[in-house]
Amino acid sequence: MVGYQRQLGGREVGWARVSRESQAPGTTSRLYLPTGWRAQLLPPELSGLLDAVDDAAREAAWKTFLETHSRLLLHTARTVSRDYDATMDAYAYLLEQLRRDDFRRLRGYIPDGRTKFTTWLVVVARRLCLDHLRRRYGRLQDAGSGSRAAQAVRRELVDFLAEELDASGRKDPRAAGNPETDLRTSELSRALTDAIGALDPRDQLLLKLRFEDGLSAREIGQLMGFPTPFHVYRRLNTLLERLRGALGRRGFQDPEP
Amino acid sequence: MGAEQPPQGHLESGEVAAYLDGALPRSGRSRIEAHVAVCEECRRELIEVGRLLRTRPHRHRWYLPVGVAAAAAAVVLLAVWPRPAGRPAEPGYREPAVTSTVAPVVVAPRGVTAAVPRLVWTAVPHADRYRLAVFDDTGRVVWETETGDTSVPRPDSIPLQQGARYFWKVEARTGWQRWVGSELVGFSLGPPRP
Numbered sequence: 001m002v003g004y005q006r007q008l009g010g011r012e013v014g015w016a017r018v019s020r021e022s023q024a025p026g027t028t029s030r031l032y033l034p035t036g037w038r039a040q041l042l043p044p045e046l047s048g049l050l051d052a053v054d055d056a057a058r059e060a061a062w063k064t065f066l067e068t069h070s071r072l073l074l075h076t077a078r079t080v081s082r083d084y085d086a087t088m089d090a091y092a093y094l095l096e097q098l099r100r101d102d103f104r105r106l107r108g109y110i111p112d113g114r115t116k117f118t119t120w121l122v123v124v125a126r127r128l129c130l131d132h133l134r135r136r137y138g139r140l141q142d143a144g145s146g147s148r149a150a151q152a153v154r155r156e157l158v159d160f161l162a163e164e165l166d167a168s169g170r171k172d173p174r175a176a177g178n179p180e181t182d183l184r185t186s187e188l189s190r191a192l193t194d195a196i197g198a199l200d201p202r203d204q205l206l207l208k209l210r211f212e213d214g215l216s217a218r219e220i221g222q223l224m225g226f227p228t229p230f231h232v233y234r235r236l237n238t239l240l241e242r243l244r245g246a247l248g249r250r251g252f253q254d255p256e257p
Numbered sequence: 258m259g260a261e262q263p264p265q266g267h268l269e270s271g272e273v274a275a276y277l278d279g280a281l282p283r284s285g286r287s288r289i290e291a292h293v294a295v296c297e298e299c300r301r302e303l304i305e306v307g308r309l310l311r312t313r314p315h316r317h318r319w320y321l322p323v324g325v326a327a328a329a330a331a332v333v334l335l336a337v338w339p340r341p342a343g344r345p346a347e348p349g350y351r352e353p354a355v356t357s358t359v360a361p362v363v364v365a366p367r368g369v370t371a372a373v374p375r376l377v378w379t380a381v382p383h384a385d386r387y388r389l390a391v392f393d394d395t396g397r398v399v400w401e402t403e404t405g406d407t408s409v410p411r412p413d414s415i416p417l418q419q420g421a422r423y424f425w426k427v428e429a430r431t432g433w434q435r436w437v438g439s440e441l442v443g444f445s446l447g448p449p450r451p
Contacts, residue, residue, distance in 0.1 A: 071314045114280035123270040201291035223307050230396045
């Protein structure tokens with residue numbers, strides 16, 4: 001979480017945790033805000049809950065909070081659960097965890113003006129639901145994890161570029177199992193890994209979202225902030241040209257004899 | 258892209274939310290993108306939460322002038338007013354409305370292709386018409402047409418430059434002013450095969 005370094009009125013009434021990357025070692029930062037800052041910065045259903053003075057007020061505020069956000073929380077639980085029973089279990093667990101220790105998790109929301117409370121709530125809720133799922137069913141085995149995913153990415157990109165370079169002869173059935181072809185493919189894959197590693201992290205992310213995660217251009221655009229899918233395609237085109245150039249400089253540009 | 262280790266652990270909830278809300282400065286976005294480019298778990302979280310937010314249920318509030326509300330209430334009352342006994346129910350002439358359908362899928366051309374004689378896509382149930390558009394790399398429409406079939410020949414009057422990148426999509430009409438569209442797919446003309 002990013003904290004504040006500003007001072008308003010010089011009166012200390014609260015403080016926010018600061019991420020380690022944003023402060024010098026050994027220092028602390030405090031957020032100085034005037035009295036009643038919660039009511040001004042937090043959504044009303046949240047400030048009412050966190051500032052409740054007795055049990056009756058707290059229960060009434062919790063009811064209001066659920067009226068406002070239960071559909072979103074249920075939607076989140078539904079998307080990470082396997083069936084109706086698992087959804088309701090996860091939802092119940094989620095509510096229990098949000099209430100726990102005087103709403104400790106909800107108090108973790110920092111109203112810094114950057115992030116919507118609902119977005120933050122979905123992230124927290126999803127993590128809690130996944131925790132619940134793991135406790136009940138064990139850690140999910142993701143088929144695309146680790147090196148297998150990396151191999152899949154390289155394979156798909158190699159296929160995509162090789163189709164244009166005609167470098168591997170893989171469309172020729174006689175080439176299947178040919179040691180020379182296998183060696184060339186392996187060299188191409190290695191060269192591609194090096195070329196991708198030299199790209200900007202944002203471009204590497206774009207390639208991963210497209211070729212590893214299989215996202216559409218529209219979805220990539222929405223996630224990474226491109227104005228339109230056209231911009232995604234254009235950037236992908238540029239990157240692929242760059243990769244072709246890098247592979248060409250390593251000798252991968254002539255068709256197989 | 259090997260099995261890299263993500264630097265300094267995973268993203269915090271606030272960072273994921275701030276990235277998805279597009280509220281980070283450039284330096285913050287770059288830092289997070291550098292992390293998720295190598296951390297599959299955090300990248301998966303960004304994707305899934307992004308999808309959750311786009312499909313979230315919304316509460317609709319309807320605001321109507323008093324007169325319109327009164328007229329709507331009158332219509333509802335007339336619709337549910339009990340009919341005299343013995344009067345037979347009206348036969349149904351209309352099919353039920355199509356409320357969900359699959360989108361058409363672009364079949365060809367896709368990727369690099371030696372020629373584009375036709376544009377082909379999959380059929381959509383209940384669709385009676387398809388309209389397609391082909392764009393160049395700048396987003397300019399180079400050709401658009403409508404047809405009742407699931408393929409259409411490319412006319413010679415629409416030239417495509419070799420090596421240039423094009424995009425196209427097709428929409429299927431499933432009802433009155435109701436269209437469902439395919440994804441935007443790119444293609445380019447490669448060198449002719451010997």
